[in-house]
Amino acid sequence: MAWKQQARMACSLALAGVVAACGGGSDAPATAAPDQGGSGGATPGAAGKKILLVGVDGATYSQLQNALIQHGMPNLATLAITPSSTGGRLGTISEQAPLDAPSWATVLTGNWQDRHGVTDDQAAAAGLKAPSLFQYLRAANTGATRQRLGAATGAAALPLLLKADAAAGNLDSLRDCAYDDNCVTQEGVKLVQSGYDVVFAQYTAPDLAAASQGFNGGAYATALSGFDQALGKLLAAVQARRQANPGEDWLVAVTASHGLDATGATTTLPTVENRTAFIALNKPFNALAGNLPAAPANAAALSAMPSEADLLPTLLAHSGTALPAAQYKIDGAALTGEAGARAMSSVVGQFSNTLVLSWQNPTAASGPMTLLRDGVVIESALPAGTTSYEDTKLNPPDSGLYRYNYTLVRNGVPVSLQAQINYVKPIVLADTLRNNLAAYYSFETLPALDAKGTTTIGPWVAGTDGGSLGTDNFGAKSLKVNSNIDAYVLKQSGADIALSPQFTIGFWFKSDCTQGNGTGEPILSNKNYVSGANAGIAFGLFGSCEVRFNIGSGGKRDDIQGMTFSANQWAYLALSVNATAKTFSAYIIDPVLGVQKTENKAIANTDVTKLGGLATGQWGINDDATHAYVPNNGGSLKGVMEFNDLAMWTRQLSLSELQTITGSRQPLSTLNP
Template sequence: MAWKQRARMACGLALAGTVAACGGGNDTPAAAAPEQVGPGTSGAASKKVLLVGVDGATYSQLQSAMTQRTLPNLATLAITPAFTGGRLGTTTEQVPLDGPSWATVLSGSWVNRHGVTDDVATAGGLKTPSLFQYLRGAGASGSTQLRLGGATSAPLLPALLKADVTAGNLNSLRNCNADDNCVTQESVKLVQSGYDVVFAQFSAPGMAAAAQGFQGGGYATALSAFDQALGKLLAAVQARRQANANEDWLVAVTTSHGLDATGATTTVPAVQNLTTFIALNKPFNAALASNLAAAPANATTLAALPSEADLLPTVLAHAGVAVPAASHRIDGSPLTGNVGVRALKTVVGDTNTSLVLSWQNPTTASGDMTLLRDGVQIATLPAGTTSYEDKTLNAPASGIYRFNYTLVRNGVPASMLAQINYVKPIVLADTLRNNLAAYYSFETLPATDSKGTTTIGPWVPGTDGGSLSSDNFGGKALKVDSRIDAYQLMQSGADIALAPQFTIGFWFRSDCTQGNGTGEPILSNKDWTSGSNPGIAIGLWGNCSVSFNLGSGGKRDDIQGMTFSANQWTYLALSINATAKTFSAYVIDPVLGLQKTENKAIANTDVTKLNGLATKAWGLNDDATHAYVPNNGGALKGVMEFNDLAMWTRQLSLAELQTIAGSRQPLSTLNP
């Protein structure tokens, strides 16, 4: 009921100049100008599109219903599982909610381009061109005569598309205000009247899941009703084809995002929540998708699937609209016809002055590839190339920069917006030698503390989960796999957690798969079944988030909300002044830059109990009990990497920490 009330409130967003369920104003600002595109080979008048969206049609339930043959109309289409949510731990990552997901469908881009961060942010509209802008600005003969329209049920869609109506990119948009029957009726009329592109968006399955989950029969009924509505739309398309032999229709169906096992919508980036589907009335390129494949079981399988960003370029390819590589800003690529590259991504190079691109080549190339940065060609690459390091950024100063890369293969462009916290080389502060109490360079195993005050190794001898990996200095780092055994750091002298002042800092890398809603210790000297237990914990949470926690038994203090980039070396530091009762936390990330909270009051924690279990032990990839996962249902074991782990019996300044991140040198070069 609350959802319907919000839908009624959305009437204030109804669009001027449209056929609308509840009227409205025309105060939405004009959308960004679409990129210039060139005409395709097919006449726009004969190429038509029916794009159908539905909230709540999660892939697992869809598969089950199709097995029971209760979705006969959807079953006539080729269906593949797909993903939403961008790439975990990158600037493309977005929460699996309606607003960001529909923004991706309609723009072919992720949140770092379209700017819709949640369901509330839809009122600001898209910050990138939409499907309708691309079609209207195609420059093809008759593009201005194209009739583009739709009908939507969810209240956030009119807000998302208001600028398109204002700019004339949409001839009509019916706000059906949570009435799926209205969507069916209006969309059938648009098809029958010869519209070139029709967008029909339904919401009843999502509303049913929100009301009672997958139980009670309401959800199954809503899903079946959607299929019946789809049948009416398909029948209207078929009638058009029979009456107009020159019409070539693309029918595409998708959902906004997945739901969890109970049917709930959450922002947790779990596989179920990120799994969607794409259905077409035309065959997928076999190199990209297969019909009704099994639901992805893990994040790796999910990431290899098509994405919702692929829908827009698939529609454009069918319509014969080609976006030139020099102005290409679309993250997806077509699912039919020729195949370009897939899974294009970047990481920051080890020196923080370059970007390393990587991608997959699903098919054989007909010739060399072309790489552009911000519309300018920077390289020609052999057909089999799968990576390239751009060392020519030449940024004028340290800071965060964004670059649009476009890679053209087989004539098909694919783009991504990369970000780097570019750092001009600086000198490692010599003062970092002062009060250094423990230091591990991790160049060899067993690891050795150069100060001789601590030891480090697996908790259980003979079950060593540690190995050496490549670090960010051309040397080695410690890779700890807690599925085998976590690591323990044991202090032989005075407990650093009881020093009047101390700082702990280290380089850290993770793929974030352990960072779910339960959390996982990165470094901890406490029993972390509760943050209020005595001691210190640096923890990994969902969305690559890091928390810094102090507790003393029933009371706690936290610094939260800082994030890092997956699979990139990031510097983490915690500094405590027990005398002044303040603490500071720092995350210096090669993509996101510096995040800090300095001199926050320790308002609740008894600083005399920061030594946790009083065993002088710290867990790496575990807490100090060596039993975090068994003690916390849902917690995950996995891999974390550590490098240049150091402890000081003083507070380090931000300037000193920035030299660690910016010098591109390990502390060992100071011979501490």
């Protein structure tokens, strides 16, 4: 984000007049000069469908609402507006950081980072890996019907994202205004007046104001007002075109890249604030949007709203650009006209060899639905009310990671999803897993029973039971621990496994990741885990479904970080320690992401004689060993974690043994341990 920091420094003195020039200036040359024929000039496509797409950085939805309520944005108020989500679907391959470049890539391509490839702001330099709005429109309009397409952008990410379009001739004009919003307005108005068919104008002043002074002090309100005035000039130019050319049908769409946190900062945390944007149109929304004026209160509410990926198909639909279903690879769905399906998602099936698709049907269907996989129809007549489908006919040649593009056509409207699976062909559960097994829970009943009889698991406080039985990945039962009620505790009655010369702890784990934030939350821990400053062991859940494996205390600690799992999917977690050799290993085997591992990492800092934690023989489940992690650690969250087949061995397990656990489709109980 170096370019943004430089721009903020350069513009900090100009925020009192925030729409004043802060960058390249209005004299910077455009990539291609627009036609100077004037507002009444007859140009190719001038009498047809036209688009004005306006983007703004930093217009976070809650602040936007306040400005609208106070009548501070009269031009935006003339449009229909809804909050929208960005950042993809949490805990899936589509999840992306709520940063400028990935977010604008989504607006331009209708896809998330798993398709467009822009994972962060630095990745903008590599360009887009998915077709853009301008590429789609250029391919659909050639020869005598060739449309003229132009853009004027403020943020540094946009010229990088659009450079390939400019080089390929998909853009007739690309003006880099380098954080000068006056330049964006002047160029945008000129393009509209010149008869361009598609005009993209992108602003930055609210973001610069928020980064410099937050939401207080007046600069941010001035920036929002300045943006609204600029929007008014663009809308006036459109109105003048319509009056001079009655046959022109303009779609005006306004959107933001992403939200900001409570201080006005851009961060990578996938919070509701950061992932809430907005979409405004000069035409009525269809049933995919509905009447949604309020800001989302939580992640579930946000996921039910339109997304930034819906903008591109909305613009294509208005332009009359229809893509064949067999070629459709766009994650969003049009927000105008006929409504198809929405919120398409996938999870891996019970045995990691099928994909289960689900979606919502916001309106009645005119007939059966069609489902395609990688452009080939796999179901031609799904009943109109169907909301899920299990694809049981994948049959790839071997175990491994595979991606498939699914397209669902409902009411003639396609919507696509890229689904990934770590496909596992059935293998045999290793009989060696019986060896040195010290504790094992299959969680088929409550109270939970240790098959080896060396430990007990139950509520911390008698009569306050946060545990319940769920459904595991074998069609049997699992343990669900809701720390909103109370966490669980594992008590060892024999020798402390954490003081064995070698040991392995492994279990199936599932979470929606809502507890994962920058503070973290213990999954399983025998220590006082506040700030990780006390001796012992902890599995910790952090933001974006990251698991951190922590041993030791304070400056005498060793960590394995950066491994993630898929939200709401069963993943296998394992930690293996060799105290004699002073090495440790961590594994996550995920049905979507595959195997992640760090093996035989040197224990460089930890005193291995103190891995027993609080020396009570107790492990917190969805808590640390103090039973007070949340009150002791501000910012941490309570919630539900789900466990299955929890086992402890007094030896190190190999990766191949662990892979038989995930690949056999059988619980350890089938070995009668």
